[in-house]
Amino acid sequence: MSTFPLPGISLGCDYNPEQWSPDVWREDVALMRRAGVDLVAVNIFGWSNLEPSPGRYHFDDLDEVVGLLHANGIRVNLGTGTSSPPPWLSTLYPEILPAAADGTTRFPGGRQAWCPSSPVFRDRAYELVDRVAQRYGNHPAVALWHVSNELGCHNALCYCEASADAFRDWLQSRYRKIETLNEAWGTSFWSQRYGDWAEIQPPRLALSLRNPAQIVDFHRFSSDELLSYYRGEAAILRRHSTTPVTTNFMVTAHIRNLDYWSWAPEMDVVANDHYLDHRLGDPVGELSFAADLTRGLAGGAPWMLMEQSAGAVNWQPHNLTKAPGEMLRNSLTHVARGADSICFFQWRASAQGAEKFHSALLPHAGTDTVAWREVLRLSETLDRIGEVAGTRVTADVALLFSWESWWSAEGEARPSQSVSYLDQVHAAHRALRELGVTADVVSPDADLSGYRLVVVPCLYMVSDPAAERITEYVSAGGHLLVTFFSGIVDERDRIRLGGYPGAFRDVLGVLAEEFAPLLPGHEVTLSNGAKGSLWTERLRTTTAETIASYTDGPLPGIPAITRNEYGEGQAWYVATALDLREVLDTATRDAGVRGAGDRTVEVVRRTGDGRGYLFVINHGTEPAEIAATGHDLVTGEPVRGVLRVEAGGVGVVKEGPA
Incomplete structure (x- = not known):
């Protein structure tokens, strides 16, 4: 990764000057200086302004805005402008429009109305990127290139014919032989065997349950397809410029379609967008998790918070504003967990459009407001702590996270629709956070040797190499805690036969004969007084000791929490959903991890x-x-x-x- 583009802990924002007149631009830049803004993202949605008709380019406005920012000492995060095509493009080439899982077309009027596999879209978008890169590639104001915007937020999964063709090409590259694909997908079930690549379609909606292995592969393909699009833009930018290149990830609770572990190595700087989600039970806890996961994607290096909100957003059922001091707490939580740049969507609150009720650094009511004074307070604080930049977060605990496991664990046919992968991950992270323990959130393929404790929540899908690495970590003296519905399938979504938890049976010293999920609202009591929910399983120990058993419910007397000595290390298993603080308190102390802080x-x-x-x-x-x-x-x-x-x-x- 490249050197971080700005010194200190920088303050930044998105700016959409195309929504305002030139006299407002000058007022805005003066206010940006007053607020201590260091970095401004422009041209994020600029395509229709830069190319108002096919092949006719207009750069005068963008030239003036970039020049104005530069003259005032403000650096630019320059977007390529390709995130949403202008209406003329889909009018001339309707084949670029994406299709939903039911096969119906999705039309313009919102944003990202394009198919990631469309060769027409790529050609026109790459031409625009080339023009932008040639014009601004050596401009001294440009500190960072911003490819597209929130790639895959709305169009990650496209089921059109262009996507079908690209999916078949991707499958041929992955499997080489149609027989290998048939074996990987288990197509002997329901007479799904394929005789030719041309017979394969995307997993569009069907009359019954669909093939789960096909669905997982379609997720993999879709993530790779958008990544190849990113690479195309980045390659053009790098031909014309040595400025770092990135795009804004969406490490958040409601976006799951891109496997960012494969994306992160392509970024010169890892950047993330994060908004408090008040649909969740613990939005502040989810913020901390997202920050830790973004740091994991950055390999521990400093990263950017590319977007957050100053107050309310516009897209939740109930868009809550932030209390005085909350924006500062949110921002410093990101900084504490590795961010060296704090940016917002957006600078000036829009007067029109779908996001007109989204908060901004400069609200509709102007500068004589609590919101504006909160911005000044944050800016002053970031300046005071600027020397923190470049340092790294210290953590003795790793928490494993996998987008592939998220996709597969929430398949159409599973033991309990009430079990959510992300809920279980959040529960483990929240317990650590409330114990005052900082965790690195890392891939199952990460090097674990530097950690005292590794926590594995609900890792339903795990490859043989990853499972072996986790087992070897324990054998060499590491401490491990695994929760239910882990190790069940390999990367083909094939059940690991011989009893659950599959890949982790030996290291955990247990074997489960069958799952016994609980109905919503039902609880079981454990012998240590804890309450379990969602899940139990007919479990027996092989080499582990039983720490707690069920005293009621469908499996009284059956182990619910176990601990196993394996090699030089120790491995815990938690076979039900419960408040993990007590068991993690013991596990962290056994591992020599000391926490600070508490639930608040x-x-x-x-x-x-x-x-x-x-x-x-x-x-x-x-x-x-x-x-x-x-x-x-x-x-x-x-x-x-x-x-x-x-x-x-x-x-x-x-x-x-x-």
Whole structure:
């Protein structure tokens, strides 16, 4: 990855000048300087302005905006403008439009109305990118290239004929022989055997359940197809410029269609968009998880928060605003967990369009507002903690996360529709966070040797090499905790025969004969007093010891929590859905991991070059006191043994003598 594009902890935003007149541009740039904005993303949705008709290009407005920002010392995150095509393109070439799973076309009027496999779309988009790159490739204002925008947010899965052709090509490259595909997909079931590649279609909606292996492969194909599109844009930019290239990921609870583990190595800087989702039970906890996962994608290096909201969004059933201090807490949570740039959508709140009720740094009501004063407070704080930039988060615990397991674990036919992969991942991460333990969220293929404890929640699909690596980690002295519905299938979505949890039977020292899911609202009691829900299984120990058993429900007396000595290490298994704090408290202490903080206070440490910084974010309603010595960069005050952070407050202690 490239050097981070800006020094310090930068403040940035999206700006859509095409929505405003030139006199507003000048007012906006003056206010940006006042707010301490360092980086502005422009030309994100600029195609129809840059190419108002086929082959006729108009750069005057963008030239003026880029020049205005440059003259005021503000760097540019320059979009390629390709995220949504202009109406003339789909009018001339309706074949670029995407198709839904039912085979029907999706039309313009929103955004991303294009098929990722369309050769016509790619040709026209790449031509625009080439024009933009030639014009601005050496412009001193440009700090970063921004390919498209939120790739795959709406159009990741396209079922049109162009996608069908591309899917068949992808399958041929993956499997080489049609017999190999038949074996991988288990097409002997329901007379699905293929005799020729031309017979294969995308997994469009059917009258019954569809082939789960085909669906997983279609997800893989779709992720790869958009990645190949990204590579095409990036290659053009790199021909004309040495400026770093990226695109904005969507590591969030409601977007799941791209496998970012395969995307991340292609980024010069990893960037993510994140919005609090109030449809979730714990939106702040999900924010912390997303930040840890983005850091994992960056390989531990600093990353960018490319978008967040200053207040309410416009796309949830109930779009809640942020309380005073909440934007600062949200932002510093991202910084604590590795972000060196904090950016927002958007600068000025739109007066028209689908996002007119989306918040912005500059709200509809202007600068004499609480929201604007919150922006100034955040900017001042980011300047005060700028020296944190370049340091890395320290973590002794890894939590494994897999998009492939997410796709496959939530297939159409599964033991319980109530079991959500992401819910189980969030539950494990939340328990660690509430114990004050920072976790790196990493791929099942990651090197685990540097961690004291590895947590594996609901890893339904796991390859043989990944399973072997996890087992070897424990054998060499590592500590492991696995939760139910893990290790069940290989990468072909084929059941690992011989009993559950399949790939992890030996290391866990258990064998389950069958699953016994619970109905919604039903609970079971464990012998340690804990309550389980969603899931039980007919489990017996082989080499493990039983820590807790069910005392009621369908399987009284059957083990629910076990612990196994394996090689030099130790492995826990949790066979039901429960509050994981108690078992993880024991597992972390056994592994020699010490936490700080509690359910409402986040404590995260960043270190590097002999420097250490302790972040304390108090989400609670009472003051918090955390052991620390040094200097609080937020207040400028010395800290002698204890840092007191008021309710809703933040602290960043540069550790050392007070």
